[in-house]
Amino acid sequence: MLNQDALIRIENVTRRYAVGARAQSVFALREVSLDIRAGEFIALVGPSGSGKSTLLNLIGGIDKPDEGMVYVADLPVNTQSENALAIWRGETIGIVFQFFQLLPTLTALENVMLPLELRHSFPNHQRERAADALARVGLAERAAQLPSELSGGEQQRVAMARALANDPPILLADEPTGNLDSDNGERILELLKELPRAGKTVVLVTHDDALARAASRIVRMRDGKIIAIESNL
């Protein structure tokens, strides 16, 4: 039964991709339903091709399902226009990827300021918020550095600061520690674990069970289906 109080509701979602010369369909997701409550830390776990990243992309409005609905705070995400989605994403969703996606010619501070420019018209205000966000991830001292001058762990923390700069209620993280050593991975994980305490909802995609155990709920996927949901009381 889906929880009507859920912040994120995924209802019978199917996503197909056409592949090959004959444009045959490959199912990335098949009739997946899931609800995620506000303030929950949920981990989507499964092998490559299990559909976990596709599910994350649907939640973030980066992709659209072929069938089914995705609601975030009762907004039917998959029926929104691209323009509306862009605005909505800026306000509602922070996204962290495995490969940081920082602009190499901008400093750490300027990278974090990027999403703020869409919402906050005063440069000083943007700068303040970005500096705050960097401070929250422990990089206040590194604000003026270019990404190439930062370690992988530091770059990912900048990416997290950027994702959180607008104070979105939801953070989506796709293998955020996949490119980091264990110490830096642990540091990112600690940052992620703090977010639900501040009321934020975290959806983490990982194939790493150890990482997933930080979540309050683990959703296991296989062949585009949810096969198991594990919860720690």
Add this chain to the structure above:
Amino acid sequence: MSGNSSRAMPIIVAVLALCCCAQVFGTLAIVGYVIGNPAPPDFVAIIPTETATAISTRPRIIPTAAPNLFPTNTRVIAPPTAIPRGETPTQRATNPASTAGGLYDIFIPTPTAPAMAYPVDFKSATTLATYTVTGNTLTAISDSLEKNAMPDPHEPGSRYYARTNWFIQGEWFWKPTARGCEMDRGTVSIAITITLPALKTTAGLAPDLLKRWNSFVSNTSVHEQGHARLALQGARDYQRNLGNFPPAANCDLLQNQLRDLYNRDFDAIDRVNVEYDKDTQHGLTQGAVFP
């Protein structure tokens, strides 16, 4: 048995086909069974089981244009060709000639709930889907069946005229206790879809051919319902195992053990269905043969 032979030798008995297994349909469910027969209102009954809850009021139709290919995994059955949008069994029932005797009646009793130390809910849904078979001669019908045949992933290159997909989902909660870490509660959900062939029309069919067809569908349905029973029983076994799972020294250990339990019980359901196909020769011994 493969239907390929019927293509090479059109008049030769094409053995049916029934396949099984696999997983699909992970949404939550509904206990009982669906009878898609005759006439409105849809006749949907609930097995008198303590877990019976909601019911599917109308059998679902497999979507059209869905040539599914799974890139990796194994147990998911995916048809190589599109399954044409089939008529629902209810719609079939408007054609008395082809549904005589409740041809598409499905009755699958839900096994009794096991005794459990921890509460584990049980949800199940069984759906009947059909694909359309055309033709009013033996050869034309055979060709249409062959065109729509589906593979069994356990047997590369195989093609069968019916199948049963099942998908099982487990949900569990655990908590640290004085005994270490133990289950608190859970849910086992199983979704089953039986796909059968359905003649588009019986107009122009010779009485003998119609009789053969009806016998074929009826026996095929019996075979597929056997798969569904095995899947349901396997899901009940999983529910019992989950609901009686012993505490572990710590929660990490329990998590691993519960995960292993899911995989083990999933594999057990798959295995027993493969055995069933071996024993029945995919329904051949049950008369699932056309013509």
